[in-house]
Structure formats: C-alpha cells, structure tokens
Amino acid sequence: MVEKVYSTRCGKIHYWINPDGKCQEKQLVFLPGLTADHRLFDKQIEFFEGKYPVFVWDAPVHALSYPFDMDFSLADKATWLNEILLENGFDNPVIIGQSMGGYLGQMYMELFPGKVVGFVSIDSAPLQKQYYTGIELWLLHRMTPVYRHYPWKTLLKQGTNGVATTEYGRALMREFMMTYDGDQERYANLAGGGYKILVDAVEAELPYKITCLAMLICGTKDMAGSTKRYNRAWHARTGIPIHWIEGAGHNANTDKPDEINDLIAEFIRTA
Template sequence: MKEKIYESERGNVHYWVTNDNSNDMPWIVFLPGLTAGHNLFDKQIEYFRTKYNCLVWDAPAHGKSRPYAMDFTLDEVAKVLHEIIQLEQIEMPVIIGQSYGAYVTQAYLSLYSEPIRGFVSIDSCPLQKKYYSKWILWWLKHTEGMYRSIPWKLLIKWSLVGLVTSSYGRQNYKNDIEAYQKKYFCKLAGRGFYTVAEAIELDRPYPISCPILLLCGEKDAAGFTKSYNKKWSKGEGYQLIMVPNAGHNSNADNPDFVNSAIDTFLQKL
C-alpha cells in the first residue's frame, strides 16, 4: 500500500492506496470505525486487492491523521472523504464502512450526488432520527465524561469486551487503543459519538439509493448495534447478514466469512 497525505488547515489526513491500481478494476473505499485505524481492514485488503483497487484511511483525528481539530462534524469528515475520492479520481466506488465509517458513508451519500456502486455497513446503525429515543441521543452526547471516569487499564479492557471475540481482532484493536493517551482517547470517542448524535438530530432522510448490505456480528455487544441492525433491515428492507463468532469488529473477528459475504454482494453489482 502506498501512503498519501491529504493536507488541510484543519489537519492532515493519511490514507493508503494499493500500489498496483488499474483503470480496469473498480474501487473499494474502506472506512474504519471510531478510534480504530486503517489496519482494521488488513484482512479485507489482502483478500480484495487482486480484483479491486483499494483505499483505506486513518480518519481525521485518528491514528496518523493527527493532530486534527477536535471540533469536527460528521459532515466535515464526509467532506474530507469526498475530496480524497475526487483527488484520486475514483469513480463509482463501493464504500465499506465499519461502525463510525458507515455513519460517515451515510452522511456522504446525503451530501453528494455522485453515485457509488454499493455500500456495505459493518456493525453500524442508521442515521434516521425515527429509530432513536431522546435518551440514546443524550447518552451519545455524554460519552466523554463517562469514559473519563473509568481507570485507563479498565477502560481498555471494557473497550475490547463485546467489540472483539478473536485473538486477532483483539490484538488488532488493542494496538489502536494503546497508541492513544487516555485523555485523547476519551476526547476522540466522545467527539465521535457527539457528531453521530448531531447528525441524527438534523433529521435528514439519509436516503441510500445504491445497493446496500448490512453485516453485524452475532456477538456484537457495543451499545444496541444488534437491535438497531435488525430494525434498520426491517424498516428499510435491507439485507442483513449476521456474522457468526464475531463481535463489533466482525470483519477482524471472522474475516473469512465477512470477505465471502462481501464478495458475493459485489458480484451482483
């Protein structure tokens, strides 16, 4: 993978593209979740890079994309994504977002008219306000304070519980968490959840006009992700596949199953 840097006054954003990009191959854009880095999708890029051009990033304020202004919004992150896609001259990509990455994708689709080939949501939730109660939005806006009250080692341990079930997935995410100091981790997580609540409160329709696949770990214990996936699937008529033996980072916990499900979805596009 070739590392590149998108420069802005708000901060620089690091992203990676496959070295052997071909005009004859379609693109997949991978967007990791909140506090996770680009390595979250290592197993997917390894699998798909022979058939697709691939791009993955450290989202603004994440990983190597620091320092970055910590008052970012979901729309701003979607705007940065759009500018990188334009910069790389990517047309009709498939966007695969895990957790926060899928929120970014929904914001992106609501802001820009350029079509995408497909959208895969991994362990995420809808942004439509109709799915949420007021207390859930309150909780999202007060995550930072709750995280700060927990000792750092315990916070790391709890952050892994329910998010990952495999030894590979656990080490993959643990490496990302331990790259942060506690204060920064709490601020980043808090800001991320706050931007999701803000985006929901905008009460946009967040239409998804491209083919979509929902994936969710059977053992996902992050908030109410499992129940929201079922409501999202039923409410909008989207296909939902539950990933066996996997938590919130299901693409790292059970990459073989996830890769196969994504591959089957892509072949129908």
Template structure:
C-alpha cells in the same frame, strides 16, 4: 498500499491507496471510531489486486494526528469527497464499520449517485427516526463516563467488548494504546457528539444505492443488533448475522466478511 497525505487547516489526513487499474472497481474502507486503517488489514490483504482499494485514518485517528477536534459530519464527507476526486475514485463501493458506516450514509446522502453500493459492518442507520431523544442526548455526554473508568480497565473493555477473536482483540488493544488516555476519551466523546448531531440533521433519508447489512451475533456495542433488526424490517435491506463475531466482525470472521463483500460487489456491478 501507498500512504498519502491530504492537507486541511485542522491537520493532515493520511490514507492508503493501492496501485489502481482502470478496469477494476473501487472499494473504499472506512474504519470505526478510534480505529485506524489496520482494522481492515485482512480485507486489504484479500482485495488488493482484485479491486482498486482505499482506506483512511479518519481525522484525529491513527496517523491522522494531531488533528483539531473541530470537524463534524459535513467536514468528514467533504474531506472524503475531495480525496476521492484527487485520486480519481469514481463510483466506489463503500464498506464502513460502525462509525465508518455512519460516515458512508452521510456521504451517500450528500453526494447522491456517486456510490455503487454500501456494506454496513456492525454499524446502524443514521436516520433520525431510529433514535430516541434520550439516546441522542446521552451521546453528547460521553467524556466523563469514559474518564471515570481506569485506563487499563477501559483498554480491556475496549478490546474484549468489540471483538471475539484473539486477533481482533489484540488489534484493538494495540490501537487503543497508541492514544493517551485523555486523548482517547476526548476522541470518543467527540465522535459520539458528532453522531448525535449528524442523526438529528439527517432526517429519515435512506441510502439510494444497493445496501448489505452485516452484524456480529455477539455484537455487544450499544444497540447495534436492535438497530439492525429495525433497519432491515423497515427498508428490506438484506441483513446477515455473523456467527462467532462481535462488533468488529471483519476482524473476527474475515474470510466470511470478505466473501460476502465480494459477492455483493459482483451482484451490483452492472
């Protein structure tokens, strides 16, 4: 994968892109809040060479730092669209984990007809009607809740609470330690605030492309399992529960997730 940089007035966005071929489909990976591109290492390892692959460090994440926390969902989707146009990425499949899934939904709404399919990995619906008022309000006040937790404890909670496998937990711990405690808490707070505002603005719109929902049976992050049950019931989107997997299920059971993504892509390439 070749690392490239997209310049914005708030900072530089770093992304990785494989050597593309005109006869292969595009698969774009969008990591979750505070995670960087390494979250999808096992997917890139499998899919690179089979498909044209893209993965980014979202603004203020990983190598896309420093980056002013003055962006919201509209800016994120605009940045992503501009990068796709720059690289000639047309009709991609989007695979978004957690916050990456929310970004994917906002992108699909803003740029209808430009996405071939969407795989939600331990994410949830962005539509406003799924959220209660108190949930949206609570999302806007996460900073001091995070700051009151001792850093070493927070790192342990962040790694063991998101992954079940030794690999997944180690990856998340290494990622968290790339941030200072204050930087990490500010980024998490900004991300939750961004999500709250995006849900309020999203309305009751659902993706207009094929969708596959993946969720770890041991996902303990927020209310992901509850949201996914409601999501599949309301829309009919297929939902697959992943055994032995937590919130970062693509790091816990990568082979199974890779197989499911590839099957979904093959079924929706017409």
C-alpha cells in the same frame, strides 16, 4: 498500498491507496470505526488488493491523522473523503464502513447522491433519528467525561474484549487503544467527540436515504450498545438484506474475515 497525506483546515489526513486492480469499474473504500485505524481492514485489503482499486484511511483525529482539531462535523469528514477520492480517480466507489465508518458512508451518500455504487455496513446503524431513543441521544452528547474518568485499565480491557470475540480481533483492538496509552485525555476527546459528531448528524434529521445496492452485516455477538437492535429495525424497515455473522463481535470483519470477504466479493459482483 501507498501512504499519502491530504491537508485540511483542521489537520492532515493519512490514507493508504492502491489504484491498480484487474477490475477498474469499481473502487473499494474501507472506512474504519471510531478509535480504530486503517489496520482494522488488513484482512480485507490483503484479500482485495490487486483485484480492485482499494482505499483505507486513519480517520481524522485517529492514529497518524493527528494532531487534528475536533472542530468539524460528519459532513466535513464526508467532504474531505470525497475530495480525496476525486483526487485519486475513485469515481465509482463501493463504501464499506464499520461502525462509525458506516455512519460516514451514509453522510457521504446524502451529500453526494448518485456517486456510490454500493454500500456495505459492518456493525453500523442507520443515521435516521427515528431509530434512537431519547436517552440514547442524550447519552451520546455526554460521553467525553465518561471516558475521561473511567479507569484506563478497565477501559482497555472492556474496549478490547467487548468488540471482538477472537484472539486476533482482540489483539488488534488492543493495539489501536494502546496508541492512546498514557494520554487518556486524547482518547476521551476522540471517543466522546466522535459520538458528539454522530449525534449532531442524527439530530440534523436529514433523509439519509440509501438508493444504491446495499448490504448489512452484523455479528451475533455484537455487544456494542444497541447495534443488533438497530440492524434488526433497519432491515425490517428498509428491506436491505442482512447477514448475521455467527459468533462475531462488533468488529465482525476481524473475527470472521474470510466469511465477510466472501460476502463483500459476491456483493461487488452484483453492485
């Protein structure tokens, strides 16, 4: 993997890419969730690198992609992603998004229809407004002060134990969060601002139709908000196949990497 930098009006985005691979027909684009960085997909990169072209990034405002102004939308983020992929010849991407990365994948497909050849959602949820309650949308607008005033030690504990069930998954999430240790204001702006960007996209009420081959993945122990409820409804309303990962938390790909790698590999073969 080679680290590269892409400049935007808001700041610089750091990403890692390897365009080589035995199969060049499809490229794998891994998009981490909110507050996680590119290391979230280490087990997937390790498995797929050399087999397919692969890409992963530190999303805007995250880790090395900072300093970065929060003055952007989910659509801006998708546009920057598209520009990076085009610059690197990724013209048949399979988007694999965890949590916020899955929302970004849906926005990407909305703005650039027909470009994505496959979409894998890992512990994410649909962007259509119909899936959300009024109180959920209200809260998503107001998360920054919650993170700003929450005791950091408690936030650190809940943020690590609450998203993963394995020692590896929890240790990795703790590493992500320790990036912001001593600067809780930065963490609050990142997390709260990320949810604000998300709810703005939901309330835009765009179609967000998934027309390519898709797969939903969700951990049976996912305790992040209403993720499991969203995925049950998403599957029921669209018929998109869903795979429940027994014992995995919100970061299911870190809790059960081998199982998820096998699911993704089989999915890619049919996409």
